Amino acid sequence: MFNPARTETAAPAMTGFLATRALAPVGKAVQERAGHERASQKLVETQKLLQERLAPQRRVVHAGDVIYQSGERFGNLYILNSGLFKIVNLSADGREQVVGLKFRGDWLGFDGIAGGHYSCDAVAMDTGEVWVVSYESLLAACLAEPALLQVFHTAMSREISHDRDSLMSVCTLPADARVADFLRYWAESLAERGMRTDQITLRMTRAEIGNYLGMTLESVSRALSRLARDKVIEFVEKGRRDVQIPDVSALSAFVQRCLAPAPALLQ
Secondary structure, three states, X not given: OOOOOOOOOOOOOOOHHHHHHHOOOHHHHHHHHHHHHHHHHHHHHHHHHHHHHHOOEEEEEOOOOEEEOOOOEOOEEEEEEEOOEEEEEEOOOOOEEEEEEEOOOOEEOHHHOOOOEOOOEEEEOOOEEEEEEEHHHHHHHHHHOHHHHHHHHHHHHHXXXXXXXXXXXXXXXXXXXXXXXXXXXXXXXXXXXXXOOOEEEOOOOHHHHHHHHOOOHHHHHHHHHHHHHOOOOEEOOOOOOXXXXXXXXXXXXXXXXXXXXXXXXXX
């Protein structure tokens, strides 16, 4: 898994790719909802196919449970049926570095294919269920069922695309925009899985969010407070883990405002 060095200093320029990804025109709201509904239905169909063709072993996990650890011999892939999971590496000084978040329908364990050992830890962040599939059994099933091979390739492609998007966000966005884009990604991931997005529960501490985004805990707290002041989000209770997002597109608009060049002074 690609693990870029995450820094809090961002380049001032914004690439056309990221600008397009961050801002969805208001006129596309209906199309986005339809897209989320199609993605949700596709996920249901995919999970059904995997269950029928692979007969995976079901494993219920709870917050803090380790699915696999760095250095462990590779043998299985893990398909997430429910719950939220984090991918963790250790930095050179031994500190935990969150390098990925995984939702229902995502796969775990691709990092172990090339070298024969997992290169990171996969940890459950709440109660969920994973489907355990032997890699050898998966390959054999893919030979007999082309639809499975397509699902396998799609899962790998989606992970590569998200890793690229995450790198673009960390390298390009200023701190406040990074937090807004993080919440946007979380909400849209839920929408694509047929779950509510108007209120989400952050299963990560402020320190973990900062670790993932290359920011300090204080910077994350300031960014969240600014989003609340701008009425982009609302905190449901004092613990501030439950966040209301009245309009996900407002998060994209916030990112764009952070990136807009300052008006030139009249001379």
